[in-house]
Amino acid sequence: MRQTFSLLSALALLLALACAPARAQELQVVAAENFYGDLAQQLGGPQVRVASILVNPEQDPHLFEASVSTARLLKQAQLVVYNGLHYDPWMEKLLKAAQSPQRKVLIAADLVQARSTDNPHLWYQPAYMVSVAKALSQQFQTLDPAHSAAYASRLDAFLQSMTALSSRISTMKSKYAGLPVTATEPVFGYMAEALGLQMRNAGFQLSIMNDTEPRVSDVIQLEQDLRTRSVRVLFFNSQASNRAARKIQKLALAAHIPVVGVTETLPAGKHYQDWMLDQLAALDAGLAKDRP
């Protein structure tokens, strides 16, 4: 009997620990994607606790299905940030299912006034990330006015760190603007635009993104671009590839066209700024290669 009792008390204690509210002074933030989560953590510092949902680099975010634990996280959150533009349609469903009147919700697509047909990979446009950062910081300051000054100075530090990214972009733009490039998916689209690159094969990329079979004419055009070496690099989505995309990757390698791997979500252990700079460095190396 005593043993049963102690077992029960142990269980009760565990339950109490599991249900204990987080320290009251920490804002509970949920980010649908880990690059927004990274932004929230950079801007919120020790005053926020961030949980990101899409973190697995092995998983195609376009095909993600949310779980019960995700719904529980959202129920407790004071601030939620997600992308929108059908990139994370599960988020809207979950937010509706787990109603919470005090919760604030930021949608990146709304903040940057994206149109419904725009490329959903908004975080590849640094100017959009700046808009999201400003909105996040504003929310932190409203929800937790006691730490307003700390949030404001972290926003300044973030904006300062983004200048390294914009100067890299303008240097590369002056070297490479106008060069034709292609991709298996439009993941790098906004950055390619910022660099002034001429992106080809949009139709093929949309099919891969939507996980549909690409049109024969789109496949023929892309294969011809590779075979005739009409493009200087291939951006390959190393996170969300399928058979058609991998075939294209092989063709590019066979034609000695540099393949630049890009990912949907933030690799572990990196901040957004470093991630973008690393991918730009890889692209710079690819574009700098003399065509044999």
Ligand SMILES: [Zn+2]
């Ligand atoms: Zn994608």
